[in-house]
Amino acid sequence: MHLLTISSLYPNNNDLKHGVFVETRLRHLIKDFPDVKATVIAPVPWFPFSSKKFGEYAKYAGVVQQETRHDIEIYHPKYLAVPKIGMYLTPIFMQWAITRSLKKLQQQGKKFDLIDGHYFYPDGVAIAKVAEEYNLPFTCTARGTDINLIPQIPKARVMIQAVFKKAAHMMTVCQALKDEMLTIDAAPEKVTVLRNGVDLNLFTSSDESQQQQLKTELGISGKLVMSVGWLIERKGHYLVIDAIKDLDNTVLAIAGNGPDLTKLQNQVHKLGLHDKVIFLGALPQPQLNFWFKATDVSVLASSREGWANVLLESMASGTPVVATRVWGTPEVVTSSEAGVLVERTSESIAKGIKDLLDNPPQRQSTRQYAENFDWYATSLGQYEIFKTVLEKS
16 A cells, blocks of 8 residues: 655654644554555745744755655655745645646656545645646545634635545544544544544653652753643643743743743743743654653643644553543543643633642553544554555446
């Protein structure tokens, strides 16, 4: 089975965490089913300047055209992405970039049975066109804002609905996204929920004694709370900062980078919380696991999520979570061993943190909860879907 995985959400040499959940799912599929062979086309926006003054766009300047990660060949064709005004042009430019790469791969003698696509807009729109041109069946996986936000824009909604009709099958990472797809005319028999798993070997757990030792290594004597994610409004770090201001003997560590860093630093300064808030920057997964193992409670204060991998990564490390009750998150946090669900206000988040700090579950119990979410069930679901699509085609 020769897959062509296509997604703009995929790590590259300049950003090893970007879309790592797509890479992780593909790696587990190949490991669990060795007859699957995969090549990846992961288009990236074209941008000529690498200076940090250009912010997030600068990281695209140094992305290589081709690389190999975990024995998977990855191609990064560049496409034109015009900020704000270019939204409806992006699928076209992305389609052209993907087509260029696919044409070169075919010239090298590579053949593919199926396109494994991720994210419905703009990726899915471009993939549907490429699949039609090359007469290949394709699947597409919904991951969050491509379904719970972008279809609110009428023109984008129509384009996404066209992808629904053309796809051989579709997947979502949570039931909430499938339910939303059905409201915008996806055929229920064409949509399967395949939740993400967690790498239980990469994210190992600490017990209570080990946790205290790790906190000592980090120089933290009180309680440690973590908030992990891109530094944007949607992730709600500002709510967590506000929530911990009245919690005694508590330090907040924020892991991530993004455009709101200065705004969050100014909030900390204004509230006089210099001794209570640490900005860690973006952490590679092994280092994130280290911090999680030292942490008492992690918080995810998002306004929208598909399936937040960071929740399971925290639990696999033994750390319970406080998470806002949005989209797929209630499907991740379903017991007291996992943590608590709260409303998206600083007051509700503060209460959730305090409740968990006062009455924490045993770390081993939280780890055991996470062990219910290994990757094999997801790999098997994908494999069966891909087999069925190929048999029909």
